[in-house]
Amino acid sequence: MSVSPWGASPRRGLRVGLALVLAFDATIAANALSHAEVGEDSIRAVPWLLALGGRPLVVWALAAVAYLAAFMFARARRPIASGLVALAVLGALVGALTALQAMVPRNFYVTGTAVTGWLVGELVEWARRRRGEPVASPGALPEAGAAGALAAMYLSAAVSKLTLTGAEWLSPVTLESLVLTQHSLSDQSLLASYMRLVATTPSLATALAGAALVMQLFAPVWLIGPRLRAAWGTLFLAFHLNVFLLTGIPYLEPFALVLLFSYPWPKLAARLRRQAPGGEVEAPERGPALALVAIPLALALLGLAARTAVPEPLRFVSGSLNAPAARSSRPAEAPLARFGPLAVGEPLADGWRLDALELRGEEVRFWIARQDQRLYIAVVPSVERARGVFARDGADAFHEQTKLPLEQFDAAGKRLMARLAEAAGSRPLSDALRAWVAAR
């Protein structure tokens, strides 16, 4: 039994598929950037990225470079170099879109993820050739790398859900909110009825959320063999289709890539042509298996380099800067007049004052107000690296989604957090927050 659905067949189809998705991404990103302008929400941390907005000549020139690189990648001409060029150009286009729109266009990341894995496999294959070792089935190792990275995408999504929200993610509230906000009130079709059913049946919403989480958490099952690849791949596709039906969010790139990598297309095509399918992937005779352990280390180093090179506002945009990660679906307990060092009515900065205090489990919502403006800053004790624009060591701090530019309430948020940190003194802020919650 082959370990890959593609057996010993050439991986030209996979290369071409990846190249087409890369070119598709470059087109969509260049088109969006051509019309993008710097707005109130734009992230100004990297000015040259913002400068790409509204410059069609420049962005289409970059897209042309990506097309050329994708073409070379598809033809397996200098695949490592062409893949890296395509990733670099897409990285610039995606970074510019992220900075301009203050939103992470994650569909593009999926392609980047797959190409990254593919290039890791290409490097291993290149190293083997360089040492004069046999390569039983050219393209099999790049395929394995891409599949591994794609499985990591789903696993990462599950890990994010569990670390950010935990079991609460299974609450029907998340899916209900998404569907209700996006469904058509006038549509009486069968599809609309399905959306309404999910939105009004908490048990169904919970079951769908749970199924998605399990499927993502066990994504590495997809890597075990062709049968499980096809089975789990079908689950991935069903998941994306269901998300599209319920929310209208089209995850085209993952859909296309999972479709491409999940099924034994060469075998199916051979059957259609009534030809003998390709053979097995032969196990390498002198495989440098132990050296492969360097792969996760190398990828981790690349991740670390990316972390160092890109400023935090850009890395965390929409991921956590203003993500409602700290928001709890728990109903508010009785409003508080005081929390730790802060009392309702206390002035903060720029005319903002503390307007109300709400406790939701461990989350404290500090409602701040100024004239007719009001929003909350949610603070949660954090044991790991703290997240959110107002985060301090030991506390996540997110602000409510609002149309107000951050600059308007930035000083107030920082003042609020500074007051909490001062009052915590030498104690970790997380401990102080928990103590104040307990003492309410």
Add this chain to the structure above:
Amino acid sequence: MTLARGLRRLGEYRALALLCCAGYLVAGRLAHNVYPFSVYDMYAAGAESSASQLAARDRNGKLDDVSAYEAWSCPTAVRPNPTACEAFPFYYIPYHDAEAAQWIERHAGGEGGEPVEVVHHIWNIGASGELTTTDCVVARCTARRR
């Protein structure tokens, strides 16, 4: 060498796939969101305890998309303004509401309309998923059903 034996047992293809999986997972955690690395945390933040849409409500209280109507006539330009509602804060998608307002603007004018209110229709979602609704009137207009 247990590690070497384990890798050999997996075979090079599976070992490479699994190690790439692990490596990308760690790289994503370190970089957060820097192309091509990501933590894929979309919708991971979980529960919004409300939902809303800018909707059209006829004199019988029936709710529809604003695009179910044309020939809109409103006293002033319709501007979504969730923060002005008593029920605020609630979850809304600004560009969705803006698109609805644009529809009204682009399909303004005409005769023979019936009274229609433009409302923020808000669903409050309880911890167990139960729904209660409330409307916040944005504008009182006339419009004709398409």
